[in-house]
Amino acid sequence: xxxxxxxxxxxxxxxxxxxxxxxxxxxxxxxxxxxxxxxxxxxxxxxxxxxxxxxxxxxxxxxxxxxxxxxxxxxxxxxxxxxxxxxxxxxxxxxxxxxxxxxxxxxxxxxxxxxxxxxxxxxxxxxxxxxxxxxxxxxxxxxxxxxxxxxxxxxxxxxxxxxxxxxxxxxxxxxxxxxxxxxxx
Numbered sequence: 717x718x719x720x721x722x723x724x725x726x727x728x729x730x731x732x733x734x735x736x737x738x739x740x741x742x743x744x745x746x747x748x749x750x751x752x753x754x755x756x757x758x759x760x761x762x763x764x765x766x767x768x769x770x771x772x773x774x775x776x777x778x779x780x781x782x783x784x785x786x787x788x789x790x791x792x793x794x795x796x797x798x799x800x801x802x803x804x805x806x807x808x809x810x811x812x813x814x815x816x817x818x819x820x821x822x823x824x825x826x827x828x829x830x831x832x833x834x835x836x837x838x839x840x841x842x843x844x845x846x847x848x849x850x851x852x853x854x855x856x857x858x859x860x861x862x863x864x865x866x867x868x869x870x871x872x873x874x875x876x877x878x879x880x881x882x883x884x885x886x887x888x889x890x891x892x893x894x895x896x897x898x899x900x901x
Contacts, residue, residue, distance in 0.1 A: 750864045752872060753896050755827040755852070759784050761888035762830035765849065770838050774798065774815055777828045777851040786826040786853075792819045793853050807840035811883070812873045814866060816852040818859070825854040825865060829891065831883055847883050848873065872898055 762780055767773035774797055782790035796817030800806065807813040813836075828851045835845030850869050854862045873879050878898055885891035 750861065750868045751899055752827065752865075752868055753892075753899055755825055755865060756829060756892065756895065757784075758888040758892045760786060760826070760828040761891045762828070763885055763888050763891055764833040765830035767830075767832060767836060768834060770801075770836060773813075773830070773832065773836055773838075773846075773849055774801065774851075777815070777830060777849060778853075780828040780830070781826060781851070781853060786828075787819075787822055789819070789821050792821055793817060795819070797851070797853070805839035805841070807838040807846050808870060808873075809840055809842040809844065810873065810876070810879060811835065811840075811844055811846055812848045812850075812879065813838045813840070813846040814850045814852065814869050816854075816862070816866060818854055818856045818862060820856055822853055822855045825852065825858065825861060827852050827865070831885065831891070848879060 760780055762776065765773060765776055767776045774794065778787070778790050778794045778797065781787045781793065787793050796819040797815050798817075800817045801815060805813075806815045830849045832847045832849065835847050838846040840846060850873075852862070852865050852869065854865070872895070873882070878894070881894045882891060885894060
């Protein structure tokens with residue numbers, strides 16, 4: 717089986733590079749899969765988040781991206797995330813929120829994550845407060861990859877056991893290890 721981008725597929729999760737081209741993520745059934753472990757790093761995970769409100773959570777997560785050099789203009793990113801949040805809450809239920817935005821001046825996709833000590837009211841569809849946050853930020857020009865990343869996050873956290881392991885992580889390294897293990901499964 718051959719992927720249109722000249723990647724010969726060797727099985728559902730074992731791509732082989734063709735003609736020396738680098739491939740981002742994996743391929744499954746001819747489609748690229750975004751890997752959260754490529755977007756997230758331990759230095760961009762806050763365990764625990766100090767935030768007690770929705771606005772404070774957004775500010776803290778954008779601040780994490782800025783402090784680690786992942787975004788140059790935190791105010792532009794915060795405006796984009798707030799704008800998206802004003803349209804519809806990005807809480808997806810089960811105590812999880814995936815605030816996201818597209819902003820000019822962001823070189824590529826990046827992500828921050830965090831676990832709130834106390835549940836935060838985030839206007840979730842199931843009415844439950846949020847403890848587990850994934851902030852995704854990317855450039856305006858890459859809408860397709862943005863959607864794939866959001867989908868990947870939603871699939872990752874749909875299982876209660878995994879959500880509890882992430883919420884129970886003692887530190888950023890343990891949180892990152894849980895994400896890596898889940899993606900490898």
